[in-house]
Amino acid sequence: MSERTSGTDTGTGADTNANASTDTDTPSDAGQFASEAGQFGSEMSGETVPYGEPLVEIEGLKKYFDQSSGLFSGVSVDTSQFPPISVGEERVKAVDDVTFDIRRGETLGLVGESGCGKSTLGRTILRLLEPTAGRISFKGEDLATLSGEDLRTKRSEIQMIFQDPQASLDPRLTIGQIIEEPMHAHGMLDDEGREARAKDLLERVGLDPHHYNRYPHAFSGGQRQRVNLARALSVNPDFIVCDEPVSALDVSIQAQVLNTMERLQDEFGLTYLFIAHDLSVIRHISDRVAVMYLGNIVELADKEELFENPQHPYTEALLESIPVPDPRETGARGVLEGEVPSPVDPPSGCRFRTRCPRLIAPEAYEWTDEEWAQTRAFMRAVKRRTFEPMTAAELRADFFGGTLPQGEPGRIVEEAIELVATDHESAAEVTQAGQQGETATDGGQATAGGGQSRVVAWNSATTLLLESFAEQSICARERPAYEIEPEYGGESHFTACHLQR
């Protein structure tokens, strides 16, 4: 699996060297960073990795969750098979084989919808969650195998900022104590030194050092997030995972905090993994952007390239969905059909294929584009039950404009139509049962009975269509991973879509 996705390893030597020399900010950053080091007199272990080189390398990372933790959690009941009880674990594949790297000094944006696994990925990288498989290399050392004291010591170099600035601050500690706590834990400086550093950090994150003795409740949301920043910075980390750091803040406050984060990145030579669902924020803060869908990274490219030249249909749909703050922008929205499938049993091949508006036609048949588009629409409509029962003629007219596709596909479609249409033999008894149900006095029960056989017919039509078409597509058979030539910037562009084949 991981060879296939190795395309995400964009940090080839030539690439990054070119990047470092074109990036004019880099030298001055480094200089400033060095002076920081002198000022605080603390060890700068990050100097081993030059700017632009991979600081964190993630390879084939997986994180699966057991679904529940009860006595019978491993037991599942399925009456359609014998024996009806099976013992086996259903595991939620929150992060499933992810490979990419984060370069020193950059901000890598990680964007996706809720449930796509982006926060789990962030936490697994920090080893707050135990990875199921894979390698997390930080400065060449594999975090996934570290444990105990070694891991604890390593934690001073990697920090995290959480979404809810309220919940992540202990209300019983003053902000001074909060900021000093990580230094305590890592045995940095003496009492006076810690206080001086805490006050200095307060000033650097844009707070008044005189507020050292105040409690978190006295601060607004934006200010609390600044306290979180100061706390993360106290142990001089190289790498900070920011999990939706500005989502809970108002727009005007959001801008203040984002600007502060960018300034601190320059001052302290930080590397950010910036997790967010808001594409506008991601576009503003990131250097490179990774898009996640259902536990996989579907596209990773330079920010400008990703936003201006998206190649994955999911990225395109995501970008089209954002409401643009411009009333004269009347771009059509590509509305995504359906919902995200369950991560317990994700689709084979490309995970987005069940919703993809550009699912590739199975090669086994001869298709015109129109025939395939019609069949695809019909297949999904049957699967999602988005239309009302109607006659076969109506179905043909509604979905195929009256003419079914030629040859074998046409025959399969015809069979499916027979199953779901109201005027065919196979469906006749279904309709009858349904009508009886409606006329019966105790409506609910009888309708449910009629619905039952209707459901069976629909299910077999769905299975027939999916097995004949969707499962035959290359999208279902192979997991995509392609490296393409970018139009913007010199970075490589990874996209997990077979349209690039």
Added chain:
Amino acid sequence: MSAEPLLRVEDLKTQFFTDAGTVRAVDGISFEVYEGEIVGLVGESGAGKSVASMSLLRLIESPGEIVGGEITYKGETIFGLEEGPDGELREREDMLTNEEVRTRIRGNEIAVIFQDPMESLNPVFTVGSQLREFIELNRDLSNGAARQEAIDMLREVGIPDPEERYEEYPHQFSGGMRQRVLIAMALACEPSLIIADEPTTALDVTVEGQIIDLVDELQQKYDTSFIWVTHDMGVVAEICDRVNVMYLGEIVEQAPVDELFYDTKHPYTDALLDSMPRPDRTVDELDPITGVMPEAISPPSGCRFHPRCPDARKACKRIHPENREVARAEGYPHRAACIKHDVFGSDYEESVPIENGAGADQQTPASATDGGRGESERTDGGEHDE
């Protein structure tokens, strides 16, 4: 522009009486909603937009109270005060009783869609039965007819296989599907006005897009008017016809959507637009609004935005501008509450600019921002320390 507005709000004031003092959550706002239009109510958290929208249905509970103003809906007075013989304000006689508001207005005439669809649905009843009950009560239909109507409504809002899903419980629905159910519920009695309070804020961006498209479609079909409460200027641009921008309990700008974005008349709206990262282009440097919104318990003197305003002058500390018409567009007024406009006839031009830390470094916003208490002192020029 049709002659009579569907809803007219005049000088509405809602206050909360707390131990710490009186919170003027909504402080004299006026706006109209005409038939078939979507009116935005936009602002940051604490601006008073939710309190304002709930006041329209008299859904304010103690310690909150509507203390002034007039709300007229289709010629009926939802709220109105008059001066009694003893000089005290009392409720006017033509004002609808609580009973009338409950039975005739809420649900039937004005419906609400809330932000969190999980909180608005009862987890122990099936989605269908909740929808059916609502229709049964409000439209006087028999159980069976209401059930059919409920299924039709579910289908109408794009829920696949509505007959089967009728029997399911709210937790079996995704967030987007739940919001669709609430839209179905709101539309079920074919109200003339729907108040949508941040209906897409809790949703993912692709689902948000679906819901916005659905509302657009249904709005054209049923010709329902909407009051769309949101903090997201993107959603405003996408869906609203006219917009009211709220700041600290007041409407500071009111304009058709195109004018609001392209001919902005209030510095707050301007600043808000500048501080947003854009999805459609890369912005190198964000221009945040300095400071935070003060608390409504002790608003600044004069113009409430003056401590954060880049255009503020001495006169702004003194004069409290009302939302006056400064231009007309598409037959609608473009109102703004800022004395820099000539119609106010103030001495803004001659007045001395105030230094608001605009252009100063990043520390200014935060060091001066622990709530409203310090806010007014700070603007007198001092660094606000304890």
